[in-house]
Amino acid sequence: MANHEIIIAGFGGQGLLFSGKVLAYAGLLENRELSWLPSYGPEMRGGTANCNVILSDTPVGSPIVQHPNVLMVMNLPSLDKYEADVVPGGAIFVDSTLIARKVERTDVEAYYVPATQMANEMGFPGLANMILLGAVIKVTGCISEEGLPAALKKVIPARKADLFDANMAALKAGADCIK
Amino acid sequence: MVVFEKPKALTDAVLHYCPGCTHGIVHRLVAEAIDELGIEGRTIGIAPVGCSVMAYDYFACDMIEASHGRAPAVATGVKRALPDNIVFAYQGDGDLASIGLCETVSTAARGENVTIIFINNAIYGMTGGQMAPTSLIGQVTQTSPYGRDPKTQGYPINICELLATLDAPYYLERVTVNSVPHVRQAKKAIKKAFQNQVEGKGYSLIEVVSACPTNWGMTPQKALEWIETDMLPRYPLGVYRDKDAEGKEN
Amino acid sequence: MSEKVLMKGNEAIAEAAILAGCRHYFGYPITPQTEVAAYMSKKMPKIGGTFLQAESEIAAINMVYGVASTGKRAMTSSSSPGISLKTEGISYLAGADLPALIVNVQRGGPGLGGIQPSQSDYFLATRGPGHGDFHVLVFAPSSVQEMADLTSKAFELAEKYRMPAMLLADGTMGQMMEPVVLPEPVETVAEKPWAVTGTKGEREHNIINSLYLKPAELEQTNLDRFARYKLIEENEPMWEEFMMEDAEVCVVSTGITARVSRNAIVEARKQGIKVGMIRPITLWPFPKKPLVEAADKVKSFIAVELNMGQMKEDIELAIRCKKDVALCSRVGGMIPSPDEVLEAIKTTAGKEA
Numbered sequence: 001m002a003n004h005e006i007i008i009a010g011f012g013g014q015g016l017l018f019s020g021k022v023l024a025y026a027g028l029l030e031n032r033e034l035s036w037l038p039s040y041g042p043e044m045r046g047g048t049a050n051c052n053v054i055l056s057d058t059p060v061g062s063p064i065v066q067h068p069n070v071l072m073v074m075n076l077p078s079l080d081k082y083e084a085d086v087v088p089g090g091a092i093f094v095d096s097t098l099i100a101r102k103v104e105r106t107d108v109e110a111y112y113v114p115a116t117q118m119a120n121e122m123g124f125p126g127l128a129n130m131i132l133l134g135a136v137i138k139v140t141g142c143i144s145e146e147g148l149p150a151a152l153k154k155v156i157p158a159r160k161a162d163l164f165d166a167n168m169a170a171l172k173a174g175a176d177c178i179k
Numbered sequence: 180m181v182v183f184e185k186p187k188a189l190t191d192a193v194l195h196y197c198p199g200c201t202h203g204i205v206h207r208l209v210a211e212a213i214d215e216l217g218i219e220g221r222t223i224g225i226a227p228v229g230c231s232v233m234a235y236d237y238f239a240c241d242m243i244e245a246s247h248g249r250a251p252a253v254a255t256g257v258k259r260a261l262p263d264n265i266v267f268a269y270q271g272d273g274d275l276a277s278i279g280l281c282e283t284v285s286t287a288a289r290g291e292n293v294t295i296i297f298i299n300n301a302i303y304g305m306t307g308g309q310m311a312p313t314s315l316i317g318q319v320t321q322t323s324p325y326g327r328d329p330k331t332q333g334y335p336i337n338i339c340e341l342l343a344t345l346d347a348p349y350y351l352e353r354v355t356v357n358s359v360p361h362v363r364q365a366k367k368a369i370k371k372a373f374q375n376q377v378e379g380k381g382y383s384l385i386e387v388v389s390a391c392p393t394n395w396g397m398t399p400q401k402a403l404e405w406i407e408t409d410m411l412p413r414y415p416l417g418v419y420r421d422k423d424a425e426g427k428e429n
Numbered sequence: 430m431s432e433k434v435l436m437k438g439n440e441a442i443a444e445a446a447i448l449a450g451c452r453h454y455f456g457y458p459i460t461p462q463t464e465v466a467a468y469m470s471k472k473m474p475k476i477g478g479t480f481l482q483a484e485s486e487i488a489a490i491n492m493v494y495g496v497a498s499t500g501k502r503a504m505t506s507s508s509s510p511g512i513s514l515k516t517e518g519i520s521y522l523a524g525a526d527l528p529a530l531i532v533n534v535q536r537g538g539p540g541l542g543g544i545q546p547s548q549s550d551y552f553l554a555t556r557g558p559g560h561g562d563f564h565v566l567v568f569a570p571s572s573v574q575e576m577a578d579l580t581s582k583a584f585e586l587a588e589k590y591r592m593p594a595m596l597l598a599d600g601t602m603g604q605m606m607e608p609v610v611l612p613e614p615v616e617t618v619a620e621k622p623w624a625v626t627g628t629k630g631e632r633e634h635n636i637i638n639s640l641y642l643k644p645a646e647l648e649q650t651n652l653d654r655f656a657r658y659k660l661i662e663e664n665e666p667m668w669e670e671f672m673m674e675d676a677e678v679c680v681v682s683t684g685i686t687a688r689v690s691r692n693a694i695v696e697a698r699k700q701g702i703k704v705g706m707i708r709p710i711t712l713w714p715f716p717k718k719p720l721v722e723a724a725d726k727v728k729s730f731i732a733v734e735l736n737m738g739q740m741k742e743d744i745e746l747a748i749r750c751k752k753d754v755a756l757c758s759r760v761g762g763m764i765p766s767p768d769e770v771l772e773a774i775k776t777t778a779g780k781e782a
Contacts, residue, residue: 241635243498249491255481282488
């Protein structure tokens with residue numbers, strides 16, 4: 001399995017760190033080497049937020065992702081900031097409801113998912129992150145889809161356990177966008 | 180027949196205090212209270228920086244020397260670690276009311292089940308007679324050579340009155356030791372402050388208005404009179420909080 | 430307990446401390462270590478322990494002093510500006526020969542500085558954080574696993590040598606999550622005949638103290654303490670070597686920068702540069718031995734750190750300036766990228782060629 005160096009970025013409150021944790025826990029359950037590193041501080045309270053996730057078959061060196069091969073973005077500043085850093089041949093996943101422009105790079109694969117619009121239509125306005133993540137997992141195979149339910153159960157806090165089905169549905173909806 | 184003996188809770192060490200200093204009396208009262216309550220074997224005392232910093236040599240119970248002002252925090256740590264032990268801090272005015280005021284107020288506000296003995300002699304004794312937070316208006320000290328001027332040096336802090344604004348303290352009383360009746364009342368208050376802790380009632384502080392003849396520049400006799408004529412008008416004796424009397428158990 | 434779990438570094442410290450038998454935590458909120466306090470505030474009440482949010486950093490370290498006086502395991506955690514405040518208490522702990530754990534998840538400074546990762550408290554930690562002549566044990570974790578393991582180790586050695594220990598992490602280590610296998614719980618902590626627990630009328634009173642007004646007595650306490658420090662310097666340095674067998678350039682780095690350097694070294698090796706790394710795990714005692722040995726073999730050293738070259742001085746001292754020590758550093762919360770470290774390695778290797 002290839003190594004995945006992933007940046008997930010957008011506004012604070014979009015559930016980006018949560019998305020990263022789903023990948024991290026799935027990686028843990030698959031017994032892979034991994035790291036999860038959030039941005040932290042005042043910027044987390046409503047400003048930009050990002051997390052770096054590395055899933056690897058060998059011990060992780062730096063947990064800081066300098067050149068991602070997977071970029072998942074949920075606002076324009078994040079696409080502007082990280083697009084150039086993606087390695088050639090990497091994949092960029094864009095919430096096309098929130099980001100009007102297209103990916104300019106031609107040496108990467110770009111995927112556009114209207115995640116926020118879909119989430120609103122499905123009645124889960126907070127789960128656009130999981131829709132986009134569903135697409136990421138489907139395309140990159142960074143973690144196996146079979147491990148997702150167990151990973152989600154680890155990440156969803158007990159008091160929100162009733163949101164499990166909605167999260168699974170969102171992941172599936174995202175995956176289904178990818179033909 | 181023995182009519183007068185040294186309390187067991189004091190060691191045989193010779194006190195280093197100046198002639199006429201009232202630390203010796205208060206040490207004895209604390210030791211008598213410990214003896215009478217039979218708690219010496221489980222008592223831990225804390226002596227922070229000040230004239231009484233070497234109290235660890237004088238009290239026979241386990242003792243801790245603490246940094247300046249921090250005795251209430253250290254007492255909190257000890258009491259949390261050993262809730263069945265009896266913990267007291269013995270602090271001066273610079274320690275308790277100046278550098279350690281934050282710890283004093285916070286420990287009282289938490290209602291820690293500890294006993295604080297507060298020696299208020301309106302001066303820094305150990306360092307040689309500088310102005311204290313409790314120095315009187317007009318009081319001449321090494322660092323207020325023209326007398327304490329409220330315009331530049333502020334007003335004295337009345338600790339019992341200040342702590343009485345908090346909800347948690349169980350027992351606050353101001354006493355003095357300048358006469359036999361006052362010593363008797365001080366003994367009663369100090370013993371009650373330990374008794375409260377034994378019964379798990381909470382925070383007790385006894386402020387003892389004390390004499391420092393050396394740094395006040397007075398004879399011991401005159402210093403005791405000065406307590407009466409000058410200190411007590413600013414620091415009235417009495418009970419500032421007693422939840423027993425208010426009929427309020429914690 | 431051998432199951433792998435995913436934890437933030439700060440949480441791993443807290444859980445490892447509980448497993449090490451620590452039941453008394455005192456702290457004050459400050460980024461980026463607040464997760465330690467949050468974790469303790471949840472856990473301690475459930476296991477009969479103490480979590481107390483102190484009125485100040487100064488109060489917190491003195492509460493630790495109180496618990497440590499009773500012979501029980503106690504800790505506090507903070508970040509750089511808060512550690513400055515704690516130094517008075519750390520000096521008293523050292524002077525009274527009390528064990529305790531102080532966690533410093535460093536952020537950029539001086540002053541209020543920033544909140545992003547830093548290693549700029551290296552001097553503060555390794556030179557004796559407070560007034561007087563003393564040391565604390567200093568551990569520099571480089572993974573979440575080490576955040577847990579070194580917490581246990583710190584408690585163990587602090588008690589063994591009766592001195593405070595500091596876990597000196599950088600903000601990245603505190604915030605990142607990695608799989609971790611938690612240490613086995615410590616069931617019993619050794620009796621401390623010196624502790625204040627009440628005489629029970631059965632022994633002379635114990636005194637916890639750092640005041641000695643007679644100079645000869647105070648001198649003797651210092652000499653005794655430094656005799657112990659000598660033993661520690663002989664027996665307790667910890668380090669890890671990476672690709673050092675045939676190395677001609679030796680990177681020295683800790684914490685997050687050691688992780689970044691590792692990437693750079695792997696890349697440099699691909700390009701044919703013989704480079705390796707010595708990663709100090711204890712910063713005091715500083716692992717001089719492997720550095721002295723390396724000084725006979727390598728052509729030069731590079732210190733990679735998040736400060737203006739504080740550890741670089743220890744490397745130069747250790748090798749008695751036998752070889753050049755270059756510096757690759759970022760400060761203020763910036764972290765060098767693997768590419769920047771690679772450039773430094775190339776430059777250094779090129780100079781020697």
